[in-house]
Amino acid sequence: xxxxxxxxxxxxxxxxxxxxxxxxxxxxxxxxxxxxxxxxxxxxxxxxxxxxxxxxxxxxxxxxxxxxxxxxxxxxxxxxxxxxxxxxxxxxxxxxxxxxxxxxxxxxxxxxxxxxxxxxxxxxxxxxxxxxxxxxxxxxxxxxxxxxxxxxxxxxxxxxxxxxxxxxxxxxxxxxxxxxxxxxxxxxxxxxxxxxxxxxxxxxxxxxxxxxxxxxxxxxxxxxxxxxxxxxxxxxxxxxxxxxxxxxxxxxxxxxxxxxxxxxxxxxxxxxxxxxxxxxxxxxxxxxxxxxxxxxxxxxxxxxxxxxxxxxxxxxxxxxxxxxxxxxxxxxxxxxxxxxxxxxxxxxxxxxxxxxxxxxxxxxxxxxxxxxxxxxxxxxxxxxxxxxxxxxxxxxxxxxxxxxxxxxxxxxxxxxxxxxxxxxxxxxxxxxxxxxxxxxxxxxxxxxxxxxxxxxxxxx
Numbered sequence: 001x002x003x004x005x006x007x008x009x010x011x012x013x014x015x016x017x018x019x020x021x022x023x024x025x026x027x028x029x030x031x032x033x034x035x036x037x038x039x040x041x042x043x044x045x046x047x048x049x050x051x052x053x054x055x056x057x058x059x060x061x062x063x064x065x066x067x068x069x070x071x072x073x074x075x076x077x078x079x080x081x082x083x084x085x086x087x088x089x090x091x092x093x094x095x096x097x098x099x100x101x102x103x104x105x106x107x108x109x110x111x112x113x114x115x116x117x118x119x120x121x122x123x124x125x126x127x128x129x130x131x132x133x134x135x136x137x138x139x140x141x142x143x144x145x146x147x148x149x150x151x152x153x154x155x156x157x158x159x160x161x162x163x164x165x166x167x168x169x170x171x172x173x174x175x176x177x178x179x180x181x182x183x184x185x186x187x188x189x190x191x192x193x194x195x196x197x198x199x200x201x202x203x204x205x206x207x208x209x210x211x212x213x214x215x216x217x218x219x220x221x222x223x224x225x226x227x228x229x230x231x232x233x234x235x236x237x238x239x240x241x242x243x244x245x246x247x248x249x250x251x252x253x254x255x256x257x258x259x260x261x262x263x264x265x266x267x268x269x270x271x272x273x274x275x276x277x278x279x280x281x282x283x284x285x286x287x288x289x290x291x292x293x294x295x296x297x298x299x300x301x302x303x304x305x306x307x308x309x310x311x312x313x314x315x316x317x318x319x320x321x322x323x324x325x326x327x328x329x330x331x332x333x334x335x336x337x338x339x340x341x342x343x344x345x346x347x348x349x350x351x352x353x354x355x356x357x358x359x360x361x362x363x364x365x366x367x368x369x370x371x372x373x374x375x376x377x378x379x380x381x382x383x384x385x386x387x388x389x390x391x392x393x394x395x396x397x398x399x400x401x402x403x404x405x406x407x408x409x410x411x412x413x414x415x416x417x418x419x420x421x422x423x424x425x426x427x428x429x430x431x432x433x434x435x436x437x438x439x440x441x442x443x444x445x446x447x448x449x450x451x452x453x454x455x456x457x458x459x460x
Contacts, residue, residue, distance in 0.1 A: 002268025004165050005234050006200045009140045009265065013123045015157055022161050028122040030056055030152045031108050032095075034082040035063040035406070036127025040149035041089040051093040053156040058117055059090050059097040062107045063128075064406040067369055067396035070100050079407065104247075106372025106398045109133040109340040113217065114374055116246025120235035120262040125152060130340050130422060131230070132223045136216035137243070138235035138265050140200070143224065163229045164274040166199035167267075170207040172281030177459035179350065180215035181342060181420065181439035183207060184222040185287040189297035191277060196228025199275065202267065203233050207281050213242040214346040221341045222422050225294040234266035286455050288327060289424050289437040291315040296424075300328070300442065301454055318426055319434050327452045332436070334417035335366040335447040336429070338396075339403035342420035342440050343371030345378045351444040352384040360392035361450025367409065368393050369401040393447065405430045418446045 003011070010025070017023040030053075037059070044051065051057070064079040074080040083100060090097035098105040104115060109130055112118050120138040125131060127149045134141035144158070151158055168187055201223050208216065216233045223231030240259050243249045250258050285299040292315040298304065304316070306323040316322065337343070337351055348368065360366055368388055370376040376398055379385050388395050402409040403421035405428070411417040413432030420443050421428075424435035438446070445455050 001272065002270035004267045004271045004273065005138060005202055005232055005265055006140065006165055007271070009121055009123065009138070010162060012121070013140070022159050024157050025123060025160050026157050027125050027152050028056065029058065029112075029117055029124045030156070031112055031117075031124065031126035031128075031131070032057060032059045032086075032149065033062050033108050033126070033128065034065075034086040036146055036149060037089065038082065038085050039146045040127070040153055041093075043147075043150040044153055049154045051095070051153045054094045056156060057095045057153075058112060059086060059095050060105055060108050060111055061086060061098070061100045062105075062398075063400045063404070065100055065399040066407055067399045067401045067409055070397045076407065103373050106370075106374065107340045107343060107400055109217070109221065110343060110371030110375065113137070113213070114246065114372060116243055116249030119243055119249065119258065120239060121265055125158070129224050130221050132228070133217050133221040133340055135220040135223065135230050135232040136213060137239055138232060138262065140230065140232070141220075142230040163200045164198055166196060166201045166228065166275045166277075167273045168201060168203050168277045168279070169205040170203075170279045170281050170284075171205040172207070174207060174281050174284060175459075177286055177441055177455060178284050179286075179439040179441055180211055180218040181437075182287045183284055184219045184225075185289065185294065185297045185437060186284045187279070188222065188226045188295045189287070190279070191226055191295075193225060193293050193295040194227045196223065196226040199228050201226070201228040201231045202273070203231060204267070208233050209236065211238075212346060213238060214344040217344070218341055222294065225422060235262045236266075286439060286442050288418075288442065288452065289435075290319060290321055290327060292318055292424055292426050294422065294424060294437060297437070300452070301456060302326075327436075328454050330416070330452045331363065332416050332418050332446050332451055333363050333365065334411050334415055335364055335443050336369070336402045336411075336417055336419040336421065337440050337443050338367065338369030338371065338401050339419075339421035340371065340400070341422045343369060343375065345375050345382075347420065347440040348375070348379050348384055349382070351440045352387045354441055354444040355391045355393070355448065356387050358391055358448050360447050363450045364447050366393045366447040367396055367402060369396045369409070370398050372398050391448075402429050404428060405433075411435070418443050418452070
């Protein structure tokens, strides 16, 4: 019987196994940041255990960092302490760190792929749930807890039970204005937030084959939001072209050898999955969420469904929405384009293309937060910053920002924010704030109009 992409990568990394039990999996790349690593470093220090493979670890400052005046001393004491501790721990353990202000600094799941650290066939972990992003390259990538961070520090391995396999196939051609964010919001709205629990999900079909690497990263990033341990897309020429020439990618003959191996990774024709779903590309439209989990999504042209369920009603009460209501013309005062889901150059090009020559609505505060210093430079070099500034948008410096509101970038209580981030939980973007997830195109349109509009009327 043939093997899936997931099986091939997993099996190649098994160091040891207990029959019908957990397996010891070797980890190729360990990504760390300032929030989930200090406790793990402390555990090793207390037990007098050295970091086993510091050369396989890459660190960045991203979660609790300011997105303005990054050249100035940090005012927030917690953030300052976390960044100082990260710097100190990396120095002591000889770990590569891209500190705030470094030309390679950025959100961990943006800077690692753009530097070529992320490569097909790898296993990648990070103390961050959206590590699934890297699965876009055909890697097994997933978030881990602090105790597991310590495990990887000490052994470069993890003791794990092998997840089951799931495949989502979408064939056909996407409509105009339907972006990868709409595709993944559509999938989660159809399958629910628990559909992937216990599984690793592979995305297959025309839609994903025709996507850019940026789009594939958006898809895999949100696999965790349907409960999956991670998501994967088979590597192909698009992947190889993206990786080639990047700072830490293999060069010359070494690259050619890697590509020859990477070409063996896609799922075999006769492989079987534990669960499969099929969708039609033509059925997907620009999406928005209306509730307090990413599965509560609708096409922008649809009305909120009428579901009799206590948790559903509690969610609508928090959002101050009603069953059967359309969100078209709903006034919005905050827009956030950023996060590890949608803060790559492609996202800002889409937004700039729509915004060019227009003016932001006066009632809207619009934050544009690039995912890395390199994306920030591209925005400036391509003239996108001028488009944004002239339209009244605020371009901030790289970081996780208002995705999780660990820094000063918080949405006020009771306010709605149309956000390109990945989670719309209660208080996710600030205590009492209300998050509506959308694509960069929909977010840009909302910022210009000051309300949710039917973007499909402008596209057809």
